[in-house]
Amino acid sequence: MTAPAASLFRTCRVTGRRIHIQAEWLVKANAVVAVVALLVGATAALLLALTRWQAVHLLPPEWYYRLLGVHGMNMLIFFIIYFEMAVLWFAGTVLLNARPAAPKLGWTNFGLMLAGSLLVEWTQWTGRADVMFTSYPPLKAHPVFYLGVILFAVGALLVVAQFFATILIAKREKTYSGSLPLVVYGAATAAIIAVITLLHGALIYIPTFLWSLGLIPSVDPQIYRMLWWALGHSSQQINVAAMVAIWYLLGGLTVGAAVLNEKVSRWAFVLYILFISLASAHHLLVDPGFSPAWKIVNTSYFMYMAVLASMVHGFTVPAGMELGMRLRGFTQGMFGWLRRAPWGDPGFSALILSIVVFGFFGGITGVTIGTEQINIVAHNTLRVPGHFHATVVSGTAMAFMGATYYLLPLIFRRKVAFWGLAKAQPWLFAIGLLLLETGMTFAGSFGIPRRHWDISFSQAPFDVAINPAVDLFMAMIGIGGIMAVTGALAFILIAVKSVFLGEAVTEIPRGTAMAGIPQGLTNPPVYPPNVDALNQELHAPGRGIAGATPGTLVLVGVFLLAFMVYYFTNWKLLSFLWKIG
Amino acid sequence: MAAPPNAPPHESAEPPPLGQRIFDNVLLLLALGTLIMFVVFTGWGMWEILTMPAATLP
Amino acid sequence: MLTKVHTGLDPVPGVWWKPAHKAEKVWVAIAFGWCMVLFAMMPLWHWKGGQNPSGVRRRVEPKAFYARTLAFANQYKVGEDRGLPIVAPPPGADIYLVGLTFQWYPILRLERGKEYMLHLSSLDVNHGFSLYPLNVNFQVVPGYDYGLRVTPTAAGDFRILCNEFCGIGHHTMVGRVIVVDEAGQPVADNEAARIRRGGAR
Numbered sequence: 109m110t111a112p113a114a115s116l117f118r119t120c121r122v123t124g125r126r127i128h129i130q131a132e133w134l135v136k137a138n139a140v141v142a143v144v145a146l147l148v149g150a151t152a153a154l155l156l157a158l159t160r161w162q163a164v165h166l167l168p169p170e171w172y173y174r175l176l177g178v179h180g181m182n183m184l185i186f187f188i189i190y191f192e193m194a195v196l197w198f199a200g201t202v203l204l205n206a207r208p209a210a211p212k213l214g215w216t217n218f219g220l221m222l223a224g225s226l227l228v229e230w231t232q233w234t235g236r237a238d239v240m241f242t243s244y245p246p247l248k249a250h251p252v253f254y255l256g257v258i259l260f261a262v263g264a265l266l267v268v269a270q271f272f273a274t275i276l277i278a279k280r281e282k283t284y285s286g287s288l289p290l291v292v293y294g295a296a297t298a299a300i301i302a303v304i305t306l307l308h309g310a311l312i313y314i315p316t317f318l319w320s321l322g323l324i325p326s327v328d329p330q331i332y333r334m335l336w337w338a339l340g341h342s343s344q345q346i347n348v349a350a351m352v353a354i355w356y357l358l359g360g361l362t363v364g365a366a367v368l369n370e371k372v373s374r375w376a377f378v379l380y381i382l383f384i385s386l387a388s389a390h391h392l393l394v395d396p397g398f399s400p401a402w403k404i405v406n407t408s409y410f411m412y413m414a415v416l417a418s419m420v421h422g423f424t425v426p427a428g429m430e431l432g433m434r435l436r437g438f439t440q441g442m443f444g445w446l447r448r449a450p451w452g453d454p455g456f457s458a459l460i461l462s463i464v465v466f467g468f469f470g471g472i473t474g475v476t477i478g479t480e481q482i483n484i485v486a487h488n489t490l491r492v493p494g495h496f497h498a499t500v501v502s503g504t505a506m507a508f509m510g511a512t513y514y515l516l517p518l519i520f521r522r523k524v525a526f527w528g529l530a531k532a533q534p535w536l537f538a539i540g541l542l543l544l545e546t547g548m549t550f551a552g553s554f555g556i557p558r559r560h561w562d563i564s565f566s567q568a569p570f571d572v573a574i575n576p577a578v579d580l581f582m583a584m585i586g587i588g589g590i591m592a593v594t595g596a597l598a599f600i601l602i603a604v605k606s607v608f609l610g611e612a613v614t615e616i617p618r619g620t621a622m623a624g625i626p627q628g629l630t631n632p633p634v635y636p637p638n639v640d641a642l643n644q645e646l647h648a649p650g651r652g653i654a655g656a657t658p659g660t661l662v663l664v665g666v667f668l669l670a671f672m673v674y675y676f677t678n679w680k681l682l683s684f685l686w687k688i689g
Numbered sequence: 690m691a692a693p694p695n696a697p698p699h700e701s702a703e704p705p706p707l708g709q710r711i712f713d714n715v716l717l718l719l720a721l722g723t724l725i726m727f728v729v730f731t732g733w734g735m736w737e738i739l740t741m742p743a744a745t746l747p
Numbered sequence: 748m749l750t751k752v753h754t755g756l757d758p759v760p761g762v763w764w765k766p767a768h769k770a771e772k773v774w775v776a777i778a779f780g781w782c783m784v785l786f787a788m789m790p791l792w793h794w795k796g797g798q799n800p801s802g803v804r805r806r807v808e809p810k811a812f813y814a815r816t817l818a819f820a821n822q823y824k825v826g827e828d829r830g831l832p833i834v835a836p837p838p839g840a841d842i843y844l845v846g847l848t849f850q851w852y853p854i855l856r857l858e859r860g861k862e863y864m865l866h867l868s869s870l871d872v873n874h875g876f877s878l879y880p881l882n883v884n885f886q887v888v889p890g891y892d893y894g895l896r897v898t899p900t901a902a903g904d905f906r907i908l909c910n911e912f913c914g915i916g917h918h919t920m921v922g923r924v925i926v927v928d929e930a931g932q933p934v935a936d937n938e939a940a941r942i943r944r945g946g947a948r
Contacts, residue, residue, distance in 0.1 A: 143911040169915060203756060214854070244873045246889065270716065286760030287713050294755075300719045304726050327887050331871060334734045338726070353755075360754030367755055370763035372771050374712050380720040386730050393800060395886045396867075396893035397738045400801045404789045406730050412782035419778040423771070427756075435752060480789045481798050487884040488875040488910035507924050548940060555882040557875065557910035561918040568921035569829045569850075572879060572906045639752045647768050661940060664774060669782065679788070682798050687862070687898035689799030711762035744805035744892040746815040746866075747841045 116207065122616050122629055131201035132210035135194045135519055136607075137218060139512070142190035143603050144504075145225070149182035150596040157544070161184045162563060162582050169561040173240070176559060178232050180241030184258075184343070184500065186225050189264055189509050192298060192350050193221075194270040198519070199295035199353070204288070206278035209270050217270070220263030227256030240559065242336060245327045254317035262311070265306040268299045279592040290367055290374070291360070294353025297377040301346045304385050308338035330397035334467035341388035344500060348418075349380055354511050355425045355463060361514055362456040363449055363625070364436055364633025366643075368657070373424050376447025379417035383410040390478035394487045403480050415475055422467050423664050427657040434646060434656065435639050442659045453611040453626045455526075458510025466503030467536060469545060472671050474499060476678050485682060488559075491552030501592075503542045509599050512685060513626050516603070522610035523624030525662065526602050533598045535641065540591025547584025554578050798887070801895035803864070812868040813894060816843040820853040826935050828854055828923065833935045841866060841894075844907075844922075846874035846887045848914050851907045851922025856935055859902045859928050867893040875911030879925065884910065902928035 112173040117126050152175040158166040167175065201208050208214060231237040236250035243249055275296065278284060288296065314336035318324045356373075359365030366371060391408030392398055409415060433445035440448075450456045473495040486492060524530050554575055556563055563582070565572045598685050611624065622630050636642070646656035654661055704710065711717065761821050775934045819834065819842065826833035833924050836842045838861035847870035857863060867876055869889040870894050876885045880935070881901070885893060907922035925935055 166824050171917065173912065173915070173917070204758070238915075242909075246744075246872045247912075273718075279705070284758040286758045287709070287763065289758050296715050300715070300722050303719060304723055307723070308731070326740070328890065330738055331735070333886075333888070334738070334874075335731070338731060342726075356755030360756045365754060366752050367750075369713075369765065369767045369771055370750065370759055371765060372767050373776070378718060381718050382725055385722070385726045388730065389734075392886075394884060396802070396888055396891040397732060397741070397802045399737055399804075400789075400793060400799065402733055402737055404709065404786075406734075407783045408786050408789070410725075410729070411786045415785065416775070416778050416782045419781075420775060423778075424772050427771075432754070463935075475785065479785075480800060481792050481796065483883045484798055484800055484884060487886065488877065489882065489884065529869035551715060553882070555877065555908070557908055559875055559912045559917075560908075560910065563918075565921055567916075567919040569919075570906055570921045570923050571771070572908070572921060573839055575880070636750055640749070643749055643752050649769075653769050653773060655768050657770065661770060661774070668777070671781070676787070679792075679796075680766070683796065685798050686878075686883060687797045688883065688895055689801045705762050705829060706764040709762065712764075741806050741891075744807035744812070746807065746811065746892070 118458075122520065122612065125516050126203060126205045127194040128201050128207045130214070131197050131208040132519055134197040134208070134211065134214045134218065135202075135515075138190045138194035138197065139169060139515065140607065141222065141225075142194065143600055145182045145186035147600050148229075149179050149187055150593050152176075152179035152182065153589060153596075157586050157593070159561070160582055161586025161589075162579065164586060165562070170235075170238070172561045173559075174235060174238055177240045178229075179230060181232060184241065185260070188347055188500070188504065189343070190221070192302070192346060193218075193264065193267050193559040195295055195350055195353070196267060196299060196300060197277045199292045200274035201272045203292050204275065204278040204284045206281070206283040209273035209277055210316070210471060214267065214270060216599070217263040219259050219530060224256045224258070224260030224263060227252050227259065231256065240468060242340065243316070244336070245319070245329050245332050248320055251317060251320040254313050254320055258313050258317060260309070261306050261309045264302065268302045268306070271295075271299050285371070290370065291353050291357045293377055294349055294356060294537050295375060297337070297380050298346045298353065299350035300381050300655040301342055301349055301385060304317070305339050305342035305346060308335055308342065312339060312438040314408075328614075330395065333392060333395060334397065337388040337391040338385070341391060342385040344496070345380070346505040347382045347500055348384070349377070351462065351466070351507045352377075352421050352425070354507040355421070355459060356428070358455055358459040358510050358514070359425060359429045359432070361628040362453055362633070363429050363628075364432040364635060365425070366432045366435060368427050368431060370425050372420060376417040376420035376424070379413050382412040382413070384417070386410055387414065387478065390483065392482040393478075393480050400480065407478055407480055412475075414581050419469060419664075422471075422667065423660060424461075425463060426663060427660040430657040430660050431643075432633065435635055435642050436633060437636070442662060445659060450627045452531055453513075453628060454530045454534050455510045455628060457531075458513070461534055461538040462503050462506040462510065465506070465542065466499055466555050467667055468670060469542070470495060470499030470503055472674050473549065475671075476675050479678075482682055484688065485685065486552065489552035490556045490558050493558050494548030494552055497541060497548065498545045502538060502545070506538065509534065509537070512599070512603060514628065516606045517616070517625050517629060519611050520610075521608050521613050522606045523613055524602060524626070525605035525610050525624065526598075527623040529598055530602050533595055533602065536598060537592055537595025537663065540588050540593070540595050543588025544582050544592055546635060547581040547588055547590070551578055551581035551585070554581070556581075591661070787896050800895075802896065805892040805894065806890060807868055807892040809868065809870050809889045811869045812843070812866075813845050813847070816845040816852060819843040825856065828935070831923070833925070836863065840864070844876075844911065845851065845870055846876065846913075846920075847871055849909070849916035849920040851909075851920065854923045854925065856925045856927065857899050859899050859926050862896055862898045865895050865897045867895065872913045873911045874909050874913050874920070877908040877910040879906045879908050881905065886911065899926040902926045902932060
């Protein structure tokens with residue numbers, strides 16, 4: 109084992125961890141570009157929301173459709189994947205005290221991703237790719253659009269490969285003992301799903317690129333949709349795994365969340381690895397290309413095994429927080445641990461908001477509209493974006509924002525600027541999004557289409573009578589959108605100010621609150637010396653079935669009830685429809 | 690049977706249970722996840738499309 | 748023996764493959780049971796329910812499908828509206844609807860309570876068949892004939908929206924489906940379907 113030169117690492121003065129300096133730069137570079145993409149996407153979002161709000165109807169049609177593609181690319185691909193690259197560099201090195209595999213290649217790959225992003229951005233903004241971010245043939249974009257996506261995807265795939273190499277080398281060099289920490293296991297889950305995603309991306313973008321150059325005669329539209337969604341939805345499952353990994357990370361940092369049972373949590377990640385990508389099929393439930401058998405087996409993540417996994421994490425994440433709090437003395441009643449949790453810490457509030465909205469709104473609507481038959485009333489309506497903003501934005505993006513509040517002092521070594529604003533930011537973002545998502549979901553139930561410029565149908569040959577309630581829902585999209593974008597811009601402002609013009613952090617004195625430093629770092633959660641004995645006690649058979657985490661059991665019970673009510677109500681509503689099939 | 694009581698657990702002579710070893714094998718999991726996706730979603734899906742009969746347009 | 752208390756940031760030495768606590772086992776069992784219910788609902792609805800996206804699915808040449816649709820429209824034409832034929836096929840017939848930029852052709856006039864085999868396809872790009880305001884949605888893919896057995900259960904003068912982006916005229920793509928009840932209401936040329944002369948926006 110080669111001893112690394114001392115100058116390659118620094119020792120974190122807050123956590124004592126050994127941090128590889130090049131890896132840290134890779135984390136920072138990817139995080140900064142992620143925030144730039146977020147800014148582009150958020151600007152587009154505001155203009156789109158003000159257009160769908162029919163009373164405002166800001167953009168002309170050409171620009172609405174164009175910016176919709178820009179919004180999709182920048183948010184669902186660029187922002188989120190750059191941030192996930194940062195997570196991989198962080199999890200593989202900092203959390204394992206390890207060195208990155210071939211850091212110079214890390215920069216080459218970053219450059220590849222950047223080149224690809226800029227090419228895509230150029231084609232979209234100059235109207236050479238007015239095909240939405242899904243780019244379904246026979247709609248055709250300029251070849252450089254597809255080339256840009258390919259370069260980005262290749263760069264990302266190579267970074268994922270470097271992540272695997274990094275964790276294997278760390279194991280061999282024994283920079284940590286035992287099994288990977290659960291957070292790193294979650295990152296590895298995300299990385300595995302990323303491989304599945306990007307392989308399918310290559311399978312579809314390369315022929316489509318050749319077709320756009322005129323080198324092959326056509327791309328079958330149904331095959332394209334199947335392979336594209338294997339890329340498109342699986343990329344969202346990378347987000348789910350990364351988000352859950354961040355939940356465990358933030359839980360540990362903010363309240364000393366304990367891992368209830370490694371086997372249970374890892375089972376949930378393994379079920380994700382094996383089955384979660386199959387549900388890309390829920391985009392194809394009302395497509396002609398596939399049989400009901402294929403649709404049912406795939407949309408169900410194979411008998412809902414990946415949903416089981418989500419329900420497991422939905423329990424173990426809050427239960428871990430409850431246990432961590434109880435072990436540190438917050439034992440009053442059922443929910444004392446929650447009431448007395450550090451709500452003033454934006455890392456904590458973002459964590460809770462992410463879990464609650466992802467679970468209750470995103471998860472429940474997703475499984476429901478992803479049912480083969482219920483999809484008939486939901487496909488391509490606004491219910492679809494209503495669902496996925498609740499998962500990707502209220503869930504993943506929110507979790508990433510929460511993590512940033514810790515990343516800034518620890519990795520960028522800056523205080524969080526505009527601390528008062530930072531504490532409010534997760535709430536502003538979450539509430540705006542809830543309004544937006546509710547507006548979309550209700551409008552969608554009334555049949556309002558997604559990706560559509562004008563529901564007054566003023567240029568259509570036939571009139572379309574719209575229920576007046578829909579105007580209210582579109583206004584909710586507009587106002588919720590304004591609020592959510594304000595929340596996103598607040599986050600960007602805080603991040604940019606902190607990184608580039610912020611106050612440096614050298615030491616973090618323990619014991620007193622400090623503006624700009626979250627409480628998990630000034631008052632880190634510490635277990636008492638007899639914590640293992642306490643843990644045994646909390647798990648003693650005499651405590652009955654509720655065991656160590658009664659509060660969480662109540663919460664997940666409420667969740668399950670909500671799920672059942674929403675799910676069966678939707679079946680009932682479906683039954684009133686015409687007979688089909 | 691086990692290592693002496695004071696030995697750190699990871700130096701015990703016994704390997705961890707099979708389940709733990711499988712779960713720890715990230716590359717194995719990568720292979721399984723990829724295989725399942727390519728068979729159940731992609732392979733089966735392609736087969737369905739490619740074997741679809743031509744319309745008779747009755 | 749439980750593992751030593753630790754957070755998700757800590758590596759885990761030793762054996763962690765240990766049985767779960769009762770509460771966790773119970774939650775997993777309940778969640779598993781719920782997942783089985785979720786899974787069972789789909790085949791169950793195929794068996795007992797009235798709405799399924801299963802149909803007679805075939806590959807087709809877009810131009811051939813279009814030609815068949817024109818022939819079908821000519822065969823059963825009973826009127827015209829805004830340049831589109833109003834077509835009244837007999838119950839039980841194979842009926843054809845084609846999406847093309849930027850219209851739905853033809854206008855179908857169906858009878859409530861009667862079954863038809865509706866064939867959907869596109870002449871050019873992907874379109875989204877969205878029967879409004881009922882909210883019946885299907886993907887219309889060029890090269891594929893989606894044959895769906897359909898029984899309208901309500902009379903009315905419905906619209907077909909396009910909900911898959913198909914180009915700059917996407918939002919102008921609106922079709923019409925009329926379903927008459929036993930008394931022949933609504934009539935095919937009813938006042939409600941008047942032209943909207945909209946402004947540029």
